Amino acid sequence: MFKLLLLVFPIFVFSTVLKVGKNEQFTTIKQAVSAAKSGDSILVHRGIYKEGNINITKSLSLIGIGLPILDGEMKYEIISFRANHILMKGFKIINSGEDEIANIGAVRLYDSQFSTIENNIFENNYFGIYVQRGFRCLIQNNRIISHRASSQEGSGDGIHAWVSEELWIKNNYIEGHKDGIYLEKVIKSYIYHNYSVKNLRYGLHFMFADENVYVNNTFDNNNAGVAVMYSNNIGMVGNNFINNWGDANYGLLLKDISFSKIKHNRFHNNTTAIYLDGATKIDLFSNDFENNGWGMKISSNCMENKVTHNNFINNVFDVGTSGTMNMNDFRKNYWDKYEGYDLDKNKIGDVPFHPLSLYAVLVESNPSVMLLFRTFFVDLLDKTEKIIPSLTPENFIDQEPLMKKITI
Numbered sequence: 001m002f003k004l005l006l007l008v009f010p011i012f013v014f015s016t017v018l019k020v021g022k023n024e025q026f027t028t029i030k031q032a033v034s035a036a037k038s039g040d041s042i043l044v045h046r047g048i049y050k051e052g053n054i055n056i057t058k059s060l061s062l063i064g065i066g067l068p069i070l071d072g073e074m075k076y077e078i079i080s081f082r083a084n085h086i087l088m089k090g091f092k093i094i095n096s097g098e099d100e101i102a103n104i105g106a107v108r109l110y111d112s113q114f115s116t117i118e119n120n121i122f123e124n125n126y127f128g129i130y131v132q133r134g135f136r137c138l139i140q141n142n143r144i145i146s147h148r149a150s151s152q153e154g155s156g157d158g159i160h161a162w163v164s165e166e167l168w169i170k171n172n173y174i175e176g177h178k179d180g181i182y183l184e185k186v187i188k189s190y191i192y193h194n195y196s197v198k199n200l201r202y203g204l205h206f207m208f209a210d211e212n213v214y215v216n217n218t219f220d221n222n223n224a225g226v227a228v229m230y231s232n233n234i235g236m237v238g239n240n241f242i243n244n245w246g247d248a249n250y251g252l253l254l255k256d257i258s259f260s261k262i263k264h265n266r267f268h269n270n271t272t273a274i275y276l277d278g279a280t281k282i283d284l285f286s287n288d289f290e291n292n293g294w295g296m297k298i299s300s301n302c303m304e305n306k307v308t309h310n311n312f313i314n315n316v317f318d319v320g321t322s323g324t325m326n327m328n329d330f331r332k333n334y335w336d337k338y339e340g341y342d343l344d345k346n347k348i349g350d351v352p353f354h355p356l357s358l359y360a361v362l363v364e365s366n367p368s369v370m371l372l373f374r375t376f377f378v379d380l381l382d383k384t385e386k387i388i389p390s391l392t393p394e395n396f397i398d399q400e401p402l403m404k405k406i407t408i
Contacts, residue, residue, distance in 0.1 A: 306331075
């Protein structure tokens, strides 16, 4: 019976708890790591630990008691994990070194599987958490803030993942980095309920990253909310893209992406809510576009996208385009600018709606025309367009505009 228990619960039988602190058996984390065996737990008590780079090659649980501080003194990658089944929680990690080639960060997982980084505070680091070739790692409930750089060139990402699979990134607060979360060649991962704010480039950034889902996140006041580039099969559900303002800022940028779904999201107060460039076979369903400069900008190289059952409310321009052709399907959306009627009471307008205004076409070709916004000239254009709708591309049309706002 005892032998059977050893096979089923080997870690519990042999694991040891090592303590680090001023009056404990070890006074440095490095001493405890050196003495520990795989499966052990190291409890680090309150204090400030300046130990350079702590390199861990064993499966350990590193647990902070009373929020101990790990200080990289602006020189080091503070903790490097090179093992599976790592747990790190309860620390404040500050002042990592900076190296644009080595991508130095506060905490880095190298080729790690089934590891967890949770309930930590990261402040004033170059990269916060870096996952390299990770598999089924969990990053949750961390607070990651850095204001050490005023430009993208001097800052790393809050959470950076490269060539990884089945990551869970959830409930993190990220502020002041280059990208809040950056995923390159990452597949089958789940990004849930993060708050990414005031980052210098993107709140969330996908590059060559297929079959990922991000749900119920908020991207607030970043240079741009989210960028999805050169990726396929991305699910974007229930997110908030808000307050991403600037000359060329987007709530969501889609660049060469296909076979993806954008559903139940809120796009409020962005320069451009969604910008599509080379996007194909995207399903945009049941989203709110409200108080944006542009609800959507669609490049001429976008095709076979479906835009259905969305709300377009109080945007300066609902739709903009760089082309004269529309190879996308707009159908059954609510447009607050629609002035049609519904004689048969089926909740669908009896006359089609043209969401692309003549003024939007002129602004796209000559941005300086924006200076005429809210002038008599624009009012005249609107009236002319209603009389002669053929002045704008005829195939930019919603044949079945909804009469009432949709509940998202």
